[in-house]
Amino acid sequence: DSGVTQTPKHLITATGQRVTLRCSPRSGDLSVYWYQQSLDQGLQFLIQYYNGEERAKGNILERFSAQQFPDLHSELNLSSLELGDSALYFCASSAGQGPTYEQYFGPGTRLTVT
Amino acid sequence: AQTVTQSQPEMSVQEAETVTLSCTYDTSESDYYLFWYKQPPSRQMILVIRQEAYKQQNATENRFSVNFQKAAKSFSLKISDSQLGDAAMYFCAYRSRTSGGSNYKLTFGKGTLLTVNP
Numbered sequence: 001d002s003g004v005t006q007t008p009k010h011l012i013t014a015t016g017q018r019v020t021l022r023c024s025p026r027s028g029d030l031s032v033y034w035y036q037q038s039l040d041q042g043l044q045f046l047i048q049y050y051n052g053e054e055r056a057k058g059n060i061l062e063r064f065s066a067q068q069f070p071d072l073h074s075e076l077n078l079s080s081l082e083l084g085d086s087a088l089y090f091c092a093s094s095a096g097q098g099p100t101y102e103q104y105f106g107p108g109t110r111l112t113v114t
Numbered sequence: 115a116q117t118v119t120q121s122q123p124e125m126s127v128q129e130a131e132t133v134t135l136s137c138t139y140d141t142s143e144s145d146y147y148l149f150w151y152k153q154p155p156s157r158q159m160i161l162v163i164r165q166e167a168y169k170q171q172n173a174t175e176n177r178f179s180v181n182f183q184k185a186a187k188s189f190s191l192k193i194s195d196s197q198l199g200d201a202a203m204y205f206c207a208y209r210s211r212t213s214g215g216s217n218y219k220l221t222f223g224k225g226t227l228l229t230v231n232p
Contacts, residue, residue, distance in 0.1 A: 045219035099211040099218055105159035
């Protein structure tokens with residue numbers, strides 16, 4: 001158990017809908033990363049937050065957004081869902097934002113868009 | 115941009131034998147980290163081993179060791195005395211040590227599915 005929690009574990013929804021994925025980092029960790037794992041794209045970095053502020057963006061679609069709240073939990077919002085958004089979404093956390101800090105992964109949320 | 119390539123989509127090994135998973139990467143940086151992550155059927159991403167590019171000594175964690183060839187940009191994982199519990203997808207990953215931007219992200223290879231035969 002990494003100490004990172006993600007809810008829900010599974011999510012099934014229809015095209016065009018909007019969903020919110022939640023991540024609680026390890027106690028004391030200030031940085032949160034979101035990754036998407038799909039069959040065709042593999043594991044890709046989406047976005048990073050540090051202490052409530054966006055720090056870096058990767059291959060995140062405009063239909064997707066995220067935020068980190070004062071209690072340091074983070075939410076990834078996915079809207080106007082398409083079949084291709086079906087994937088496993090991981091959250092990872094680290095104590096700081098620098099390169100020396102290890103990232104610890106949550107168990108992921110499996111999103112199925114039908 | 116950094117890229118990570120795992121050329122073996124699948125590998126198999128007999129229990130108690132040794133297997134080596136290959137990984138190559140491309141970067142213009144001189145200082146970085148390399149990782150091997152394990153993803154069992156539970157889908158949890160588990161860090162297996164980490165190598166710092168400025169260290170010449172290859173990292174070792176119990177039955178897991180790496181062969182880091184910086185000039186060749188090669189980073190292979192050796193699993194000794196393979197166990198049934200080692201069966202999983204293995205991902206090679208890169209992370210920069212350079213500050214700024216999205217440099218702290220992990221860049222992953224496509225993965226190698228390891229089967230352990232009893």
